[in-house]
Amino acid sequence: MRTTVDLPPVTHQRARAYAEKHGISLSTAIAESVARGLDLVDEEPVKFGRSKHSGFPTFNTGTPVTHEEVLAFLDEDE
Numbered sequence: 001m002r003t004t005v006d007l008p009p010v011t012h013q014r015a016r017a018y019a020e021k022h023g024i025s026l027s028t029a030i031a032e033s034v035a036r037g038l039d040l041v042d043e044e045p046v047k048f049g050r051s052k053h054s055g056f057p058t059f060n061t062g063t064p065v066t067h068e069e070v071l072a073f074l075d076e077d078e
Helices: 007-022 027-040 067-077
Strands: 047-050 057-061
Touching: 007 027
Parallel strands: none
Antiparallel strands: 047 057
16 A cells, blocks of 8 residues: 655664665565564563462463473473
8 A cells, every 4th residue: 555654864764774784675664664563562561460379470471381381491401
């Protein structure tokens, strides 16, 4: 979709440099950057709390981690 957007000069310079570095058009660089930025604001923020069962601090990133995944991670460390 074609549209017109006013960018601050510094943002325009950064977008153009990014596009040149990656061999893509300015339009593609801006579209990719906007999409990445929107992905960041669409995600739920990390929620901190305390376990009702153990009293330990907890956090929720939106993706559950299973016991098996924890064991696999610990095995990688050895």
